Amino acid sequence: MFDTYEQAIDWIHTRLRLGIKPGLSRMAWMLERLEHPERRIKTIHVGGTNGKGSTVTFLRAILQTAGYRVGTFTSPYFEQFNERISVNGQPISDAELIELANVIKPLADELDRSELGGPTEFEVITAMSFYYFAKMSPVDVVLYEVGLGGRFDSTNVIHPLLSIITSIGLDHTAILGESYEEIAFEKAGIIKNGVSVITGVKQPEALEVIRKKAFDCKSSLYHLREDFAASSKEPLERGEQFTFTSMFGQIHELKTSMIGAHQVENAACAVMASQVLANYYSFLIEEEHIREGLILAYWPGRLEILSEDPLVLIDGAHNEEGIKALASEINARFADKNISILFAALKDKKLDKMIATLEEVADQLIFTTFDFPRAASAKDLIDAGSTKGNKRIAADYQDFLQRKINELDQADMLIVTGSLYFLSEAKPFLVKWLKNN
Structure with missing residues (x-):
């Protein structure tokens, strides 16, 4: 026991x-x-x-x-x-x-x-x-x-x-x-x-x-x-x-x-x-x-703004419909921003369609992975996308977030999205980093 x-x-x-x-x-x-x-x-x-x-x-x-x-x-x-x-x-x-x-x-x-x-x-x-x-x-x-x-x-x-x-x-x-x-x-x-x-x-x-x-x-x-x-x-x-x-x-x-x-x-x-x-x-x-x-009513990780300055948002868009909803809100609310998106997902999802939608709204698309049995690798994600757009891999997402947030100015926006399992791991790190920096 x-x-x-x-x-x-x-x-x-x-x-x-x-x-x-x-x-x-x-x-x-x-x-x-x-x-x-x-x-x-x-x-x-x-x-x-x-x-x-x-x-x-x-x-x-x-x-x-x-x-x-x-x-x-x-x-x-x-x-x-x-x-x-x-x-x-x-x-x-x-x-x-x-x-x-x-x-x-x-x-x-x-x-x-x-x-x-x-x-x-x-x-x-x-x-x-x-x-x-x-x-x-x-x-x-x-x-x-x-x-x-x-x-x-x-x-x-x-x-x-x-x-x-x-x-x-x-x-x-x-x-x-x-x-x-x-x-x-x-x-x-x-x-x-x-x-x-x-x-x-x-x-x-x-x-x-x-x-x-x-x-x-x-x-x-x-x-x-x-x-x-x-x-x-x-x-x-x-x-x-x-x-x-x-x-x-x-x-x-x-x-x-x-x-x-x-x-x-x-x-x-x-x-x-x-x-x-x-x-x-x-x-x-x-x-x-x-x-x-x-x-x-408050539900964490659903189009949740963690910081206004710099502008950082997280969203648990973990399937095709969720990604479409996120893209719609980006176009409606943040069309004037330079959008960087950090994305991690589970490997059993329809990755190609999700990534194709993100490619349409992101000025920079960064793929990463996290410690979870069903997580897709960053290479799986970048391979599932097209050749267009500004895309790269972040092997260590925590290191990427620290550097990226320090680079953001008034014209920029960082969105962290994908699997809810990923966001449950990333959000506490983000909240602590934003509070101390």
Whole structure:
């Protein structure tokens, strides 16, 4: 058993060797042994290719502003492992994580010796979260972010009050399928009988899959642009403004503190979710809670400006859709700047299309790598690009950042983007460097 935080974390990380193992059999086995903690908590399930974390954050902030105690389960972590299991935005303590690891380890050991095979890291953490919210720290509701896909994701053992599918994109195609329809089928796997669904999905073919699944499950479907809308969109200096309209009425001049047109869509899904909860599940949520919650919502690494002078921004654009959203904001907000982009990614991504988009907006594109099993090498990245543009490799990204930041003037901007795993490593270094220099 574990006596220290380091021992517990090291054990959890050893489960990474098992990779990704879609299926719910191991989760069902563990939850049976834990006396089904997932049945003791109220949940909201959030899936989609992009926007899951931001939507969870917007909705959590609204609910918290309304006075509710809100649990969240998110992935990957950004600054601290513990934040994957949080209450009102505060990560669980080291002592609580040790206790959870000691609860789950005997079950994992037993599964290791069984025909089902051992649980993955994500399955272990998911089981920990159910036990935590049911038995250690009860909350009013828990927002569960899907890890991968939906249908066979380890979170898909809950029967939530509400399901949200934010978007569909061509990510994790080796596992989820090559087409929007195939990926939508996996994402729609979180839809449960009689449980309302909110979605911001744009592609007609993907939406049709979700619509059919909702119909088959007799679930009400609320679609952004058809059943609710965000209009009168206006970029603010450090956020966005929009008007929200639904069957429940209209709210003018809502403001967010998160930058990006795509964040308006995520915020709109969260607002619609809050209205469904208020009107059908007796949650006491008023317009003032929505307004304040959207402004207070903060999600690290999403078009986050770390420094104004010099201008340094980080963004976890880790797939093709995310890169396109980043490029759109660069063109809309920073077209007058000389843009340098430092990029690192995982090798299982569609690197060529991501890099092609970055080539269009970067005056200088720098490729690097980081210490992670699935990280692409800097050479892989530069080889995946075209021959055009100013591109090079930074073998040591920390050394590059130090030198580059010192060179920036008023006309320049540095953007650090790519894998969230990379940003979770790079951001603490950047914050410390910017503070001390």
